[in-house]
Amino acid sequence: MTTCCCIIPDYLLNTIVEKGTAPQHIVHACQSTLEKTKLLQSSRVEAIASAQRQPPSEGIIPPYIHETIARTAATVEEREAALSTLTHDAKRRTVARPTRQLNRTVYNSQHSWDDPPPRDKIAIKEGGALISEAEDPTKDANECYIGLKKTYDFFFKFFQRNSINSRGMPLDSFVHFGVHFKNAFWNGRELVFGDGDGIIFNGFTDELDVMAHEFTHGVVQYTSPLDYTFQSGSLNESLADVFGIMVKQYAENPDNPQTVDQSNWLIGEGIWAAGVNGRALRDMKNPGTAYDDDRIGKDDQPAHWKDFKKLDISQDSGGVHINSGIPNRAFYLAATKIGGYAWEGAGPIWYKALTSGKLGRNATFKEFADLTIENAGKHGDEIKEAWQLVGYPFPDSRSEL
Ligand SMILES: [Zn+2]
Known part of the structure; x- marks a missing residue:
């Protein structure tokens, strides 16, 4: 099973290597990134597999037991006790807010290829000062530290999610991994x-958006660990882009956030260095139009099921x-049909x-679409x-994977 959740797909790096029109040292660096990525992929199966689905925020006694007790109680006292427990539990479920536990550590990998990366050089720890430009001219550690907070805050504020596992998981991150590692x-x-x-x-x-991706x-790993292959893998990738x-x-500007109409719906807008013919890595509004360059090939994303690419696992x-x-x-279409801010409209759906808890590891597009429709409330249409x-309803058959 391949489980690498890299922002840059292998096929893009392969294209650069195969075309060979980029400077020779860049081609070699792409080759090296590809080789290292393969090694990284095999080492993380265990980490993904060990992630546990988080238990629901429920008491040990489910509500239906208290309901039965209330219904069959022999005395008024018993009935009232059961009803009061039910009321209390319902109130707790409604008002319970997670504790805020932002806990970032940004490490400097110092160009090591080791995975897991070494932890001997901490760049910034939670509450610490940003580091000076002299110490890190690229500003990567500072950007990472700030970006992690913005991402954490977004999930906490709009989805009451306390970090990746919603239990305050420390956000450990590593910058300057490898040498010219392009991912x-x-x-x-x-x-x-x-x-x-x-x-x-760049x-x-x-x-x-790359940080949040x-x-x-x-988050997907800890909620619905979709297998990172075929349609379930595409859903995993898409969810990372959606959030x-x-x-x-x-x-980017919380004082003046973008509505769905103001957004350009581009993922990885600043990834390409100057001179590359590309607006971004992906375009959610117009898939298949993000880049077209001799050195990296053309964005090949379909925008409709009729252009779905049946590819093998390799x-x-x-x-x-x-x-x-x-x-x-x-x-994109759902968010713009509802309008306003995406995190208030299509996002919560x-x-x-x-x-x-209903999304299987090998979920198909049809199954995921049905789940969103089921959870759409007044926005079902x-x-x-x-x-x-x-293209909905997609063929709901795994033979169509
Ligand atoms: Zn990804």
Whole structure:
């Protein structure tokens, strides 16, 4: 099973290597990133597998037991005691807010390739001062530290989620991983950022949507650990983009956040270095149009099920970064049909589907779409229409993977 949740797909790096039109040292660096990524992928299966679904925030005695006691109580006292417990539990479930437990540590990997990365060099610890430009001219550690807070705050404020596992999981992250490593990833325990090369790829820490994308892979792992292959992998990728774009829309300027109409719906807008013909890594509004460059190839994301790419497991783990264009566009359409701020409209519906406990590891597009429709409340029509515009109802068969 492939479980690397990297922001840059292998096929893109492969294209750079195969075309060979980039400077030779860049081609070699891409080759090296690919090789290192394969090693990293195999080492993190265990971390992902060990993640536990979080138990629901319920008391040990389920409500239906108290309801039965109240209904069958022999005395008025027993009945009132059961009813009062029910009322108390319901109130607690309604008003219980998670404790805020932001706990960041940014480590400097100092270009080590070790995974897990070494922890001997702490750049910034929670509550500590930002580091000076002399110490880190790239500002990666500072950007990472600030971006983690913005992402944590977004999930806490709008989804009452206390960190990746909603139990205050420490946010350990690593900057300056490897040498010219052209990727960022969630390794099942930590967020890891390479430096890029400055020729094709800029760094990754200054993009809030990239930060939130990797953070969300962690959230998916702890809520509905979708297998990172085929359609379930595309859903995993898409969910990371969905929450990534919402963090970008809100947190780039929380005093004046973007509505769904103001957003450009671009993921990884600053990833490409100057001279690369690309607006971003992905475009949720118009999948398949984010880049087109001799050195890196053309954005190949479909925007509709009719263009779904049937790929085998060796090709982008069955197309996880490619076919995610379809659910990405569904979210864009749903969010714009509802209007306003995405985290008040379509966002909570996607979050409910993600945390419903009903999303299987090998969920299909159809199953996920049905879950969002089921959780859409008064927006059922808009959500269904959004999915229909990208091909719903999709063939609900795993033979169509
Ligand atoms: Zn990803």
